[in-house]
Amino acid sequence: MASFRVARRMLCAAAEPAAAPAPSSRWERLKNSKAGVWCRGLVSDYKDACKEMVVGARERPVKASVYMTLLGGAWACFHTKPDQSSFEGALLECSNQLALLSPWIRNGTSDGHVQSLVKLRNEGRLRHASLGLLSLVYSASYDPDTTLYEAQCSNVSDPWWQFPKRVLDVGFAGRWWILDSKMQDYDVNAEEFKNLPAHMQVTSPPSVQEVERNERLHKESWLPLTVEDEEKETKAVDRKEERISEESQMKPLKE
Template identity: 80%
Template structure:
């Protein structure tokens, strides 16, 4: 058994020595090939670019801060860009808000804008376009599933110069700006106040003193009355009743004595 083990060890050592030059030769061949040279040059270029970027940021921190801020803002706008489903959800929410109000209270501008958007949505004419940092919602002439000749013919499609007129809303930074601006005073019907004088149509916000006074009075109205205040009130009421009771029976007594 011992000679057999010695022979196996000798054979394994010889095989390892023979395989080592072969492996090293293959690695050298791969490094010196065209693909290896291209990969090494690409890695060296990226390494040099990263080094120059770090050195430039260290030498010009203000410029580097501006670039990083712009890139971070662009990335934030891209991540928070609303999509078509968010527009439909916002439209349905605004429609429900107006539906909870009486027609006499709704703002005509808000109601008309939301109703027109809902009508276009029901007709399937709302389209969504993503422009990277922002989104656009515009109206089309026909539903995408329509099989009419006018809807399918490319020569009769919407010309590009009419696109700005068809834009209905702009989505940026997680908001739909046109829809939000139309819904700012959706519960104020301006038609109710158009017959009032000009000085009554314009309202000014209250001053700081008036706001503080109203808040103080509101807080005081919730305070419980103390015993002293209740006693004072009862004493005042009793005194008033005594005065009335004293004054009222004197006149009839005097009249009776005079008659007698």
């Protein structure tokens, strides 16, 4: 019996070195898994790419500055891109500006463009599309809630090649360019001056001397009159009255 116990202890002692190692931690198992290996490889690739970018920027600073400028411009255009609510706000503001003017003063081009946009908006036919760096506003044939067959069936809808004709405005860099261009000189009605001579239809900006002279006269008009100025004005008025009376007396003699 004792010899059996000794043999069992010898076998257990010999089996202890060959026993399985202690189980590793959960973090070690996660690192050695397939997902962990893939993530480590991805981080290593991004690390190498960043190092190459830094080295390339040092070697070619002009090229790197051009790329950074393009990326910064694209980022700015993306974040300043106007949306549909901004277009509706700009449209209502332009409509209010025109409503404050008399119909005889409004620019026909501005008024017609804004009125057509307001009509499409009231009919629910204005659409907005975001293209990343810019936005488009275009017109649709029907309201989205319309249940007509022509409005629901894609086979009879407008073909895609007619889309450029339906574009109404382009939003870029925080502005709606077509609407702004149509609203230039919205308070000038060109029809009022079409019967004038050609040299009166074209106006040129005043020169620096004319602007200074007008400003000087405007400032002098607010100054109080002195006694000498009043005497000069009265004398000028008296001379004018005398001249008028003399002319009126000379007319019967000539007759």
